[in-house]
Amino acid sequence: MSSDGKLYFDMDMKIFQKKVYNFLERPSRGWICFAYHFMVFLIVLFCLVIGVICTIGEYEEKITQKFIYVETFLLVFFASEYIIRVWSAGCRAKFKGWIGRFHFMRTPISLIDLFVVLASSVVIGFHISGRIGSANPVMAASPALRIIRFFQILRMLHVDRKAHSWKLLLNVAYLHRIELITTMYMGFIVLIVTSYLVYLAERDYIIEGTRPFESYADALWFGIVTVATIGYGDRVPHTWPGRIVTACLSMVGIAFFSLPAGILGSGFALHVQQKEKQKNVS
Structure with missing residues (x-):
């Protein structure tokens, strides 16, 4: 050749x-x-x-x-x-x-x-x-x-x-990091405080020879399951003080832990709108 x-x-x-x-x-x-x-x-x-x-x-x-x-x-x-x-x-x-x-x-x-x-x-x-x-x-x-x-x-x-989906998620989370950190911090404070109050109210309650809330870890697990709206039912408050605290946790805690989803959703919408505007300009 x-x-x-x-x-x-x-x-x-x-x-x-x-x-x-x-x-x-x-x-x-x-x-x-x-x-x-x-x-x-x-x-x-x-x-x-x-x-x-x-x-x-x-x-x-x-x-x-x-x-x-x-x-x-x-x-x-x-x-x-x-x-x-x-x-x-x-x-x-x-x-x-x-x-x-x-x-x-x-x-x-x-x-x-x-x-x-x-x-x-x-x-x-x-x-x-x-x-x-x-x-x-x-x-x-x-x-x-x-x-x-x-x-x-x-x-x-x-x-x-190219991990475009992960990059988009991280970009939106970074742009709204202040709002996310604030809501998650406040939700975490509500979770640990109310879980401890549930532990204080339920730790002495005995059912079928066992104590459902024997430790603070049990109450914290119960709080996480509650704010996540899962509700396994493995632990349930039996005293009225415990039920009142759980009701407050359900209304306040779930509101704080659901806010990050709304923040990320609005962030995605704004990001897509900005991309569309850039395409139209170019």
């Missing part, structure tokens, strides 16, 4: 490399790119649903044996995509060369992709070798293998590679 031909080939390869990088790393560019990433999202969601079903005892063995072929295909798919991502990252100046590729592989989302591929390889390897199955239930239920399976769940982070 002549020098001119090699030069044109290198230029075409760089253009192709940049197109591949934009296609994989910037999903908003074109409907084909969006369709590909939406397909990946559906695949990841499907894997998550199957992974949840596999933890149910009566379905675990049947689904796991059949799903191993799908898992193998997904391993090849995500491993190939990871290699292509590392190769295409060379179109950017900071990721050029072997050292630049290594820096790209050290980014958080690339590390997660690598962990997912390695975790899937380990799980598939155990299945192929026959070490996971009805013949070896101890190995199937080992804590190490459960941790490895957890990395497969991290495929959901593959959908938002």
Whole structure:
């Protein structure tokens, strides 16, 4: 190949490399790119649903044996995509060369992709070798293998590679940090004070030979469950002073702890409006 031909080939390869990088790393560019990433999202969601079903005892063995072929295909798919991502990252100046590729592989989302591929390889390897199955239930239920399976769940982070959602949340929280800190501080003060009052009112009450509020920690747990509007019912005030304090906690505490949701909601709305105004101006 002549020098001119090699030069044109290198230029075409760089253009192709940049197109591949934009296609994989910037999903908003074109409907084909969006369709590909939406397909990946559906695949990841499907894997998550199957992974949840596999933890149910009566379905675990049947689904796991059949799903191993799908898992193998997904391993090849995500491993190939990871290699292509590392190769295409060379179109950017900071990721050029072997050292630049290594820096790209050290980014958080690339590390997660690598962990997912390695975790899937380990799980598939155990299945192929026959070490996971009805013949070896101890190995199937080992804590190490459960941790490895957890990395497969991290495929959901593959959908938002640039972490735009997390950046938006952190940006809104930072802009409204004063309001959030103030409301959470006041809510925390109300929680610890009223929980202690409930403890004082209920600590001597005995039901069926036990004291529901034996310690301040029990009362604090009760207060957290109350302001979170969960209401497990494992601890209930039985004295009238305790009930009155709990009523005050329900009205005041819940109001303070629900304010951060309203602050963040209004912050998101204002942020979206500002983005729309910037688009209209530009």
